[in-house]
Amino acid sequence: MIHLKTQKFFISLTAIFCSFSINAKSIALSFDDGLNPALNAQAEHINSKILQQLKDQNIQTIVFPSLIKIGDAQGKQLIRSWGINGHTIGNHSAFHQNLNNPNVTAGSYIQSIQMADTAFSDLPHYQRIYRFPFLKEGNTAEKRNAVKSWLHENSYQLGAVSIDASDWFYNRKYLDYLKHGDTAKLERLKQAYITHLLDRANYYDQLAMLTLKRSPQHVLLLHVNAINAAFLTDAVRSFQQHGWDFISAKQALQDPLYQQTSQNLPAGESIIWSIAKTQGNTSLRYPAEDAPYETDNLERFNLD
Numbered sequence: 001m002i003h004l005k006t007q008k009f010f011i012s013l014t015a016i017f018c019s020f021s022i023n024a025k026s027i028a029l030s031f032d033d034g035l036n037p038a039l040n041a042q043a044e045h046i047n048s049k050i051l052q053q054l055k056d057q058n059i060q061t062i063v064f065p066s067l068i069k070i071g072d073a074q075g076k077q078l079i080r081s082w083g084i085n086g087h088t089i090g091n092h093s094a095f096h097q098n099l100n101n102p103n104v105t106a107g108s109y110i111q112s113i114q115m116a117d118t119a120f121s122d123l124p125h126y127q128r129i130y131r132f133p134f135l136k137e138g139n140t141a142e143k144r145n146a147v148k149s150w151l152h153e154n155s156y157q158l159g160a161v162s163i164d165a166s167d168w169f170y171n172r173k174y175l176d177y178l179k180h181g182d183t184a185k186l187e188r189l190k191q192a193y194i195t196h197l198l199d200r201a202n203y204y205d206q207l208a209m210l211t212l213k214r215s216p217q218h219v220l221l222l223h224v225n226a227i228n229a230a231f232l233t234d235a236v237r238s239f240q241q242h243g244w245d246f247i248s249a250k251q252a253l254q255d256p257l258y259q260q261t262s263q264n265l266p267a268g269e270s271i272i273w274s275i276a277k278t279q280g281n282t283s284l285r286y287p288a289e290d291a292p293y294e295t296d297n298l299e300r301f302n303l304d
């Protein structure tokens with residue numbers, strides 16, 4: 001009798017465990033751009049604070065530096081420390097150009113990728129994984145296809161994102177409130193920022209369920225910036241409380257989702273957004289993320 005009860009107990013435990021792992025959504029973090037210590041006195045502090053939090057949370061990510069964003073040797077040293085800490089380093093081009101800009105040619109754009117490759121190839125854990133600046137992949141089929149073919153021929157993996165968000169917008173607010181020493185506003189901003197990130201993650205996960213019929217291994221787009229240096233641990237804990245598991249960026253990018261390429265024009269945005277667009281989803285806003293979309297969320301937290 002006791003034996004039977006014990007067996008039942010283990011069977012129900014297994015059932016709970018299995019249903020939990022099926023329902024858990026997985027997410028990896030990626031950080032774009034990098035900082036230039038010559039232009040930002042806080043660069044080193046921000047960089048090391050983000051790295052420390054990732055270490056404490058045991059999360060392996062990917063950073064996508066752009067030469068024009070990091071400046072010269074000092075900025076590169078900050079990126080090197082990501083590699084030393086075991087994070088993957090990708091390529092985000094030299095000049096951070098918008099490929100949807102009619103003045104940007106495929107030829108000059110490819111040169112910018114090559115320049116960054118030369119500059120970053122000696123960094124630990126550098127890999128040929130490319131992230132398009134602004135997630136813009138070309139305003140014409142010729143440009144889109146020329147750059148994609150070049151990346152493919154040069155053994156580049158695509159560093160697409162599934163979850164686009166506007167941390168850059170909340171970072172502007174953060175710096176503004178910080179400058180004015182408004183601690184009450186900063187606390188409300190933390191809540192607003194985390195709510196925004198969770199909202200975007202859930203939105204793109206639901207869009208994935210509609211378009212892919214599954215929840216993929218997500219990749220979230222963030223930047224190396226002050227708001228993430230301040231609030232990253234709180235954001236990570238909040239995601240975990242809402243059923244998200246953190247996985248390494250390396251693992252997440254193995255999802256076949258990230259091998260798909262945009263069929264739309266203009267091309268780009270989140271890969272899930274892009275597939276939904278190709279499938280004819282008419283409810284999608286463009287661009288996928290922008291400052292005006294955040295007005296309601298700010299009001300919700302009594303911020304302006």
Ligand SMILES: [Zn+2]
Binds near residue numbers: 032033066133
């Ligand atoms: Zn960027």
